[in-house]
Amino acid sequence: xxxxxxxxxxxxxxxxxxxxxxxxxxxxxxxxxxxxxxxxxxxxxxxxxxxxxxxxxxxxxxxxxxxxxxxxxxxxxxxx
Amino acid sequence: xxxxxxxxxxxxxxxxxxxxxxxxxxxxxxxxxxxxxxxxxxxxxxxxxxxxxxxxxxxxxxxxxxxxxxxxxxxxxxxx
Amino acid sequence: xxxxxxxxxxxxxxxxxxxxxxxxxxxxxxxxxxxxxxxxxxxxxxxxxxxxxxxxxxxxxxxxxxxxxxxxxxxxxxxx
Amino acid sequence: xxxxxxxxxxxxxxxxxxxxxxxxxxxxxxxxxxxxxxxxxxxxxxxxxxxxxxxxxxxxxxxxxxxxxxxxxxxxxxxx
Numbered sequence: 001x002x003x004x005x006x007x008x009x010x011x012x013x014x015x016x017x018x019x020x021x022x023x024x025x026x027x028x029x030x031x032x033x034x035x036x037x038x039x040x041x042x043x044x045x046x047x048x049x050x051x052x053x054x055x056x057x058x059x060x061x062x063x064x065x066x067x068x069x070x071x072x073x074x075x076x077x078x079x080x
Numbered sequence: 081x082x083x084x085x086x087x088x089x090x091x092x093x094x095x096x097x098x099x100x101x102x103x104x105x106x107x108x109x110x111x112x113x114x115x116x117x118x119x120x121x122x123x124x125x126x127x128x129x130x131x132x133x134x135x136x137x138x139x140x141x142x143x144x145x146x147x148x149x150x151x152x153x154x155x156x157x158x159x160x
Numbered sequence: 161x162x163x164x165x166x167x168x169x170x171x172x173x174x175x176x177x178x179x180x181x182x183x184x185x186x187x188x189x190x191x192x193x194x195x196x197x198x199x200x201x202x203x204x205x206x207x208x209x210x211x212x213x214x215x216x217x218x219x220x221x222x223x224x225x226x227x228x229x230x231x232x233x234x235x236x237x238x239x240x
Numbered sequence: 241x242x243x244x245x246x247x248x249x250x251x252x253x254x255x256x257x258x259x260x261x262x263x264x265x266x267x268x269x270x271x272x273x274x275x276x277x278x279x280x281x282x283x284x285x286x287x288x289x290x291x292x293x294x295x296x297x298x299x300x301x302x303x304x305x306x307x308x309x310x311x312x313x314x315x316x317x318x319x320x
Contacts, residue, residue, distance in 0.1 A: 002167060002168045002193065003116045003117060003118065003119055003166060003167040003168075004164065004165075004166050005164075005165055005166070005167055006163065006164050006165070007162060007163040007165055007247075007274065007276055008162045008163075009249040009276050009279070009281065032117060033162060034114070034247065036083045036247055036249050037083060037112065037142055038083065038145075039249070041249065058143065059141065059142065059143040060141070060142045060143075061139065061141045061142075062117055062139065062140040062141075063138065063139040063140075064138075065118075082246035082247060082248045082273060083246065083247040083248075084244065084245075084246050085245055085246070085247055086242035086243060086244050086245070087167075087194065087196055087242060087243040087245055088242045088243075089169040089196055089201070113242060114167065116167055116169055119169070121169070163276045163277060163278065163279055192277065194274070196243045197243060197272060197302055198243065198305075199243055218303065218304075219302065219303040220301070220302040220303075221299065221300070221301045221302075222277055222299065222300045222301075223298065223299040223300075224298075225278075
């Protein structure tokens with residue numbers, strides 16, 4: 001009767017993000033994932049890669065065993 | 081740096097739900113609230129009232145310090 | 161990099177609880193589980209069985225991929 | 241009927257940690273706080289200060305509206 005979920009403290013895009021506006025992206029992941037919202041968190045392209053930048057998640061949606069986040073990129077690591 | 085949220089184990093409508101389809105409703109609440117999704121939970125009209133019915137939450141959205149749930153009513157307490 | 165956890169809204173003992181005091185029990189479960197604390201929740205012996213009673217979880221400990229809860233039984237279903 | 245909690249993605253000690261063993265510390269905070277466990281997270285002395293180091297939380301306890309974490313410091317920022 002439990003509901004599986006995953007606590008996430010960073011965004012890992014794996015290049016699957018979609019640009020919605022200049023700095024606004026959406027990203028859909030499998031399963032129900034809990035992210036901090038309205039708080040700057042790090043963005044990575046791969047789990048073990050370098051930090052791509054910093055973003056603030058503005059929206060989280062849970063539906064049909066998927067999580068979709070909408071996040072605003074607030075800084076980019078220029079070396080990437 | 082923490083993100084305040086609230087763990088909810090039931091739906092309390094306070095009569096503020098909106099019917100979207102025959103058995104499908106949406107309800108917007110203040111703050112970020114964690115509900116069990118895809119699992120039958122009880123629905124109450126008021127916090128201390130009788131159970132109105134049982135529902136399954138199909139979607140949860142967190143945005144701008146509000147939580148919107150979409151739930152399907154799967155049974156009604158006939159005495160209500 | 162996510163941390164798997166499970167949202168639980170009830171206690172399912174499977175008969176594995178340990179009595180610590182007259183109405184106080186501890187129960188250890190696999191994995192990291194999030195339960196409501198300080199709030200009355202239902203206790204079941206098996207996932208699909210009848211309600212055994214109502215309890216309030218007073219303590220939750222997460223360690224080594226296990227969750228241990230300490231709960232006080234506040235009412236028993238006499239028909240069990 | 242909701243249970244207030246706070247999602248935390250880092251440890252902020254405010255100098256209130258207690259050393260239990262060479263690299264093992266405990267820290268008690270008010271309220272129920274959800275932290276990632278078994279995953280490296282940053283340690284700060286103050287919310288807006290520099291990173292003190294990196295730690296892995298090994299144990300989380302919730303009781304009486306307080307959260308106690310036990311964490312192992314795995315690296316220190318030498319400039320601090």
